[in-house]
Amino acid sequence: ASLPPCAVSLFGNDAVPIQAAAYFADNEEAAIFCEIIGDNGQKRGENLPSLPKPHAFTFQAHPEYSSQDGLTVTFTNILTALEERKALPRSDLAEAKTDTTDNFPELQQESISLFVTVGKILGWF
Numbered sequence: 001a002s003l004p005p006c007a008v009s010l011f012g013n014d015a016v017p018i019q020a021a022a023y024f025a026d027n028e029e030a031a032i033f034c035e036i037i038g039d040n041g042q043k044r045g046e047n048l049p050s051l052p053k054p055h056a057f058t059f060q061a062h063p064e065y066s067s068q069d070g071l072t073v074t075f076t077n078i079l080t081a082l083e084e085r086k087a088l089p090r091s092d093l094a095e096a097k098t099d100t101t102d103n104f105p106e107l108q109q110e111s112i113s114l115f116v117t118v119g120k121i122l123g124w125f
Contacts (some may be wrong), residue, residue, distance in 0.1 A: 022054035
């Protein structure tokens with residue numbers, strides 16, 4: 001996975017290295033942002049000095065699943081539609097549902113942390 005030079009990954013893991021990204025006016029702003037974040041040893045937006053403001057954010061994750069309704073309604077409806085269309089093996093769908101249900105508290109916390117970080121970067125709070 002890669003981003004253009006004017007973008008910075010905010011969150012990721014081994015499976016999905018770019019779960020959220022910030023896009024800046026140019027490479028220099030992106031580099032300044034990375035330098036400041038790196039100097040603070042964090043990517044959570046806490047107590048950061050003034051940062052260049054991104055022009056856009058993108059999210060690979062699905063924050064709509066972070067609410068209980070998102071999990072029991074939206075996610076379940078998507079799994080049902082995939083099953084009806086035979087888009088994925090039933091075993092994969094069952095595994096996805098179990099994984100999501102078992103890890104819901106972590107999913108919810110990561111989604112909330114991501115949006116709080118974006119809000120802090122934008123100076124909303």
